[in-house]
Amino acid sequence: MDDTRQRIVVAAYGCVARRGVAKTTVEDIARAAGVSRATVYRAFPGGRDDVIDATVAWATLDFFARLYEHIRNASGLEEMMEQGIAFAHRAIVEHDVLQRVMQTEPDRLLPALTVESNRVREGIAEVLAPYLADRGVAPGIELADAADFLARMVLSYISAPGRWDLDDQDQVARLVRAELLAGIVAAAPAD
Amino acid sequence: MERSGGALRVVDVAVGDAAVVAAPRSGADSPQRVRIVDGTLACLARHGTTKTTVDDIARQSGVSRATVYRAFPGGRDEILRAVVDTETARLFSALGVRLGTAGDLTDALVGGIVEASVRLRDHAALRFLVEHEPGLVLGHLAFADSDRLLATASRFTAPFLARWMPPSEAERVAEWAARIVLSYAVSPSDRTDLCDPVQARRLVTRFMLPGIDALQSAAVGATDITWSHGGRPAPGGRPAT
Numbered sequence: 001m002d003d004t005r006q007r008i009v010v011a012a013y014g015c016v017a018r019r020g021v022a023k024t025t026v027e028d029i030a031r032a033a034g035v036s037r038a039t040v041y042r043a044f045p046g047g048r049d050d051v052i053d054a055t056v057a058w059a060t061l062d063f064f065a066r067l068y069e070h071i072r073n074a075s076g077l078e079e080m081m082e083q084g085i086a087f088a089h090r091a092i093v094e095h096d097v098l099q100r101v102m103q104t105e106p107d108r109l110l111p112a113l114t115v116e117s118n119r120v121r122e123g124i125a126e127v128l129a130p131y132l133a134d135r136g137v138a139p140g141i142e143l144a145d146a147a148d149f150l151a152r153m154v155l156s157y158i159s160a161p162g163r164w165d166l167d168d169q170d171q172v173a174r175l176v177r178a179e180l181l182a183g184i185v186a187a188a189p190a191d
Numbered sequence: 192m193e194r195s196g197g198a199l200r201v202v203d204v205a206v207g208d209a210a211v212v213a214a215p216r217s218g219a220d221s222p223q224r225v226r227i228v229d230g231t232l233a234c235l236a237r238h239g240t241t242k243t244t245v246d247d248i249a250r251q252s253g254v255s256r257a258t259v260y261r262a263f264p265g266g267r268d269e270i271l272r273a274v275v276d277t278e279t280a281r282l283f284s285a286l287g288v289r290l291g292t293a294g295d296l297t298d299a300l301v302g303g304i305v306e307a308s309v310r311l312r313d314h315a316a317l318r319f320l321v322e323h324e325p326g327l328v329l330g331h332l333a334f335a336d337s338d339r340l341l342a343t344a345s346r347f348t349a350p351f352l353a354r355w356m357p358p359s360e361a362e363r364v365a366e367w368a369a370r371i372v373l374s375y376a377v378s379p380s381d382r383t384d385l386c387d388p389v390q391a392r393r394l395v396t397r398f399m400l401p402g403i404d405a406l407q408s409a410a411v412g413a414t415d416i417t418w419s420h421g422g423r424p425a426p427g428g429r430p431a432t
Binding site for chain 1: 324325326327329337338341342345362363366367370371373374375377378380382383394397398399400401402403404405406408409
């Protein structure tokens with residue numbers, strides 16, 4: 001993303017945080033970014049909806065960059081998944097802008113978020129794959145299948161925890177080590 | 192905006208407890224109502240919720256406007272609510288048949304996952320809405336609001352799975368299966384098609400059954416009893432595999 005687009009998107013995020021998607025106009029975004037309306041339209045020919053889609057993409061990327069930063073020093077697959085799920089769960093619960101827009105304007109947020117979540121799933125699978133390879137998968141399991149399945153499950157649990165209390169470390173450990181990994185990893189963890 | 196807000200509330204009600212409990216209530220399934228619900232489904236599959244009017248529904252169902260309002264005094268919103276109730280009840284009763292006749296846990300999981308996946312894939316109205324009115328339905332199929340859908344699915348299917356495991360574990364496993372169905376239904380995979388019984392069985396035996404065993408072993412301290420997949424409690428520990 002070039003500097004102008006980046007600047008417009010960051011400004012748009014601030015506008016949405018203050019007054020939601022519906023009340024944010026191109027005028028507001030331009031003013032907050034300190035550029036003209038024409039500049040916004042040059043950078044985003046589709047206008048406001050274009051800016052909003054790019055803003056959701058940017059916020060999602062930012063979220064997963066923070067998540068990746070958090071788990072990159074984990075010592076192995078199990079630890080990485082536990083830390084990642086717990087961190088992502090808290091970050092989503094505490095994400096004021098996400099929570100508010102989801103409550104008040106889900107129909108404006110969900111389509112863009114769904115497009116993003118497909119990309120995110122692929123990203124999670126890519127992060128998981130080398131850890132899985134390192135850890136070793138059980139006989140008959142294809143690495144790419146396992147990575148895709150685990151990425152789906154991670155996304156499902158962090159967006160809707162269901163019966164699991166993801167603030168409870170023991171439960172997260174049980175979810176990861178028993179439910180999710182029992183059929184996938186080669187043998188008991190080395191330590 | 193207001194229209195879609197109203198429709199969202201319709202779905203909200205339907206994915207809660209009301210859907211499963213209230214759908215078979217007496218008097219609610221008069222032939223006229225069922226006919227109108229099916230007519231509405233055909234309209235939704237072509238035009239979605241925003242462009243479907245009571246006139247369209249009456250024409251499609253082959254009844255008069257007056258008949259529609261006699262059957263559904265609340266008009267369009269009440270009809271949409273009845274559509275979701277009816278479709279939810281149809282899905283769960285089909286699942287009930289599959290799960291109730293399964294011979295073992297693997298068959299129950301595979302049969303249930305395939306049944307639900309095929310029904311979601313072939314549901315023309317749902318497909319239209321996911322594509323053209325994603326804001327209306329996606330929140331319930333993925334993201335935070337799907338918690339309620341998962342809870343409903345798990346409450347309904349867990350008793351069937353409790354033939355092979357303690358009830359508390361059955362609820363977790365039922366929720367897990369529902370997550371898997373939703374994930375692959377909302378974002379189809381080119382690696383695994385859960386509508387195909389062979390591929391569904393592969394996923395269940397490789398990814399789910401070992402996890403179910405491990406979950407039960409992890410919970411065994413609390414109960415001192417593990418239930419074997421054969422359906423009888425096995426005192427002491429899990430059966431040898």
